[in-house]
Amino acid sequence: MEKLEIEIRTPESAKDVIYTMTFQPELLEKIRRHQEEIMSNEKDKLTGEEKGSQKDDKGILRFSSRIWIPNVKELKEEILREAHNARYSIHPGSTKMYRDLRENFWWPNMKKEIAEWVSKCYTCQRVKAEHQRPSGLLQPLDIPEWKWEHLAMDFVVGLPRTRANHDAIWVIIDRLTKSAHFLPINERFSLDRLVHLYLKEIVVRHGVPVSIVSDRDPRFNSRFWKSFQECLGTKLKMSTAYHPQTDGQSERTIQTIEDMLRVCALDFEGSWDEHLPLVEFSYNNSYHASIGMPPYEALYGRKCRSPICWDEVGERKILGPELIQQTKEKVELIRKRLVAAQDRQRRYADPTRRDLDFEIGDAVLLKISPWKGLSRFGKKGKLSPRYVGPFEILRRVGKVAYELALPPHMQHIHNVFHVSMLKRYLPDSNHVIEYEPIEIQPDLSFVERPVQILDRREKVLRNKSVSLVRVLWRNPRVEESTWELESEMLAKYPQLFSERERERERERERESMGRISGEAIMLPSLDVITPDHQHLRDYISRSNINVGPKSIFMNFLRFTICLKIVKKLEVKSVLLPLIYLLYAVHH
Structure with missing residues (x-):
């Protein structure tokens, strides 16, 4: 056979050719030629299983009916490249690739070399998902020494807007006693207003804290907030990029708040902000396993009087020295229970994780999130690479975080990442590193830009109606349309709306604010x-x-x-x- 051509046609018309594949025996000729060179120059050096090779009727050496591949780097790379990178292969894994190749070819250490080749494939390193335990052992935060000195805070956003114009909750938690304050706010509150609320509700009641743990929300990451806390002497401890487990206390509390608000929405009437004070009371008066008591008791040293235990808590007269001793013993008890809780959490978490360390100067790939904004992303995100890079490690931050040298177009992203966001890069001389023009947000998510408003509709809820718009998102490959809130789209992309529509939305907001x-x-x-x-x-x-x-x-x-x-x-x-x-x- 000199040449084989295969044409793929459409079923409707035999004349329409979709793809043509041409096979020529060039590879077999190369193999035979290299075999002859090896046999003529190193016939006496063939050892082990190679000596059992025999020629077929075409003069090609075969071992157990499989073609023997000489130890020639260029020849092996051509075979591996054809079996891995070709259109009809599409980057199979090492095991699948080995099982396919061993049907026709053989050479010593074949399985090991195939595994090394696949592991160094630049495309596979960026695209393939990791099927192994997450990296990074559990590293709990230090246990505070005293009450309301070390805080954690976060925002619950996306809530229905109430008559008081609230659509979010500012959650502020004491990391020692687990007591918390839930402050209703609007997402559009200015930093001035948030600072005034913080002074009124937190500083006036508990004093100036020593440290605050939070995520990298733009409000917490602003110059105004940082300079304000610096003047107060409070140290800000922000989580590493896209690793919410750092502020796990706030994240877990937010889950509890959302569940309690859902219960209020089902069982009681009124807006959610009307029930928020009772939600805060219920949370602070409920048993917490980590401290072995309710946050109220941990904070004030005694149980709270409530309708469920009205007679159990009475008036007590405690002298000064006795009060100081009881408070000291209570704090020591809480700290011991928190240490036990952290040990218990390590026993649960560490067996499902793996310890991974990098050295300064190592090259790593950075995991990114294929989402659109904070909710979802279109098909482009689904088909985008899971990792970008490689990037050089500049220094180690703590036990499980590293600082990376990011390129100029990613300078707006915080360059310290948890080890679970990193993957070791395996270099190869054939790699051509080109950073694709992917727009990445500070939270490591992609962004698509809307191009047109396709439709509108009103969604009627229990006590109000919500305006929705159908938005067309476009990129060079696909188009996608989704239903979004008209108010949010108008705030982010006013160019999509006419002046009449913008004025109508502003009028609706003024009416919703009321008196x-x-x-x-x-x-x-x-x-x-x-x-x-x-x-x-x-x-x-x-x-x-x-x-x-x-x-x-x-x-x-x-x-x-x-x-x-x-x-x-x-x-x-x-x-x-x-x-x-x-x-x-x-x-």
Whole structure:
């Protein structure tokens, strides 16, 4: 046979050729030629099983009916490349590839060399999923020494908007006693408002904390929040990129909150923020296995009076020395139980994980998430590589995190990653490293851009209606359309909406805000509003806000004007948080 051609045609028309495959005996000729060179030059050096090779009628040496492949690097690479990279192969695993090749070929250490070849394939390293235990043993955080000195915080977002304009919860937890505060907020609250809420609800009640553990939310990662906490003397401990287990305390508490809110939605009437104080009370008065008592008892040293145990908790007179001794013993007991809980968690987690270490200078691949934003991603994400890189390790951070040297187009991503996000890169001289122009978010997710609004509809809920839009997402390969919230799309991609639609959405938001706490807001006078705040003057004139001497906004406006004066005096911005703190303590 000199040449074999195979044509693949469509079933509808025999004339339409989809693909043509041509086979020529060039490979067999190369094998025969190299065999002859080996036999002529090194006939006496053939050892072991190779001596049992015999020629067939075409002059090709075979071992047990399989073609014997001489130890020629170029020849082996051509065979392996054809069996692994070709269109009809599509990168099989080492075991499948070995079983396919051994039907026709043989050479010493064949299985080992195939496994090494597949492990160094650059495409497979970026695309194939790992079928082994996750890397990185459990590393619990240090146990705090005292109450409300070391906190954890996170946000519960995506909740239905209430009449009070709340659509999120700020969860703040004491890592020692597990007591928590659940603060209803709006996702669009400014950092100024969040700082004021933090001072009012946390600092005033418990004092300034020593450290705060949180994820890399843009609000926690902002310069204002960092400078504010620096002025207070609080150290921020943020989780490594895309590793929420670092802040596992907040994540677990959020699960409990969501479950309790679902129960309230089913069993009780009203908005979720109306039940949030009782949810907080129930959480703080419920038994926690890690500390062996309710958070309320851990915080105050005694059980809380409630309808379920009204008579069990009575008045007690405790002298000063006895109170100090009981408090000290309670804290020591809690810390011992937390140590036991961490040991128990290690026994559960470590057997299902593996210890993985890297050295400075090693090259690693970085795992990325094929999601769209924070919810889902289209087909492009499904078919995108699981890993990008390789990147060099610059230093080790702690026991299970590493700092990477990221390229310029990824500088907006925090470059410290947990070991579970990394995979060792196996280099090869044939690799051509080209960084694809993939847009990666700081949370290691892809982003698709919407191109058109296709349709609209109103979804009626129990107490309100929600506007949805059908959005077309496009990339060079596929198109995908999904239903999204109109308000969110308008905020992120206003260019997709006409001016009439944007005005309609703004009017809907003003109507949903309504009157704050059911009372008219009082202002001292519109004259106190500076020209720089003309937008506030316009809002007051068209909103339900009265102007008079009994204004609950009077101090707020005076404070705003004070800040304007401070900025004109060119006071360093790092001092502004101190002004906030002094103002809150004074008032």
